[in-house]
Amino acid sequence: MRIASRRVVRERVEVHAELPKGASVTVMALDGDETFEVDKDTERMLLAAIAQCDRGQTTPMSELLAEL
Secondary structure (H helix, E strand, O other): OOOOOOOEEOOEEOOOOOOOOOOOOOOOOOOOOOOOOOOHHHHHHHHHHHHHHHOOOOOOHHHHHHHO
16 A cells, blocks of 8 residues: 555646556545545544554554555
8 A cells, every 4th residue: 555645736636656557546635624424334444543543553654654
């Protein structure tokens, strides 16, 4: 998995990375109210990840970036 934050330029998302043909890509765009909807499985996954962070079970950013 790769994580990339980019801006929209001329109505397109520009990602300067090599991606394999047919790669699955998810784009999340913030609305004015910055909310989004997900299915129940994704909600459970997000809540579990938040709880994991609350317990201090995190990965330092430098380690995450080194793995990418």
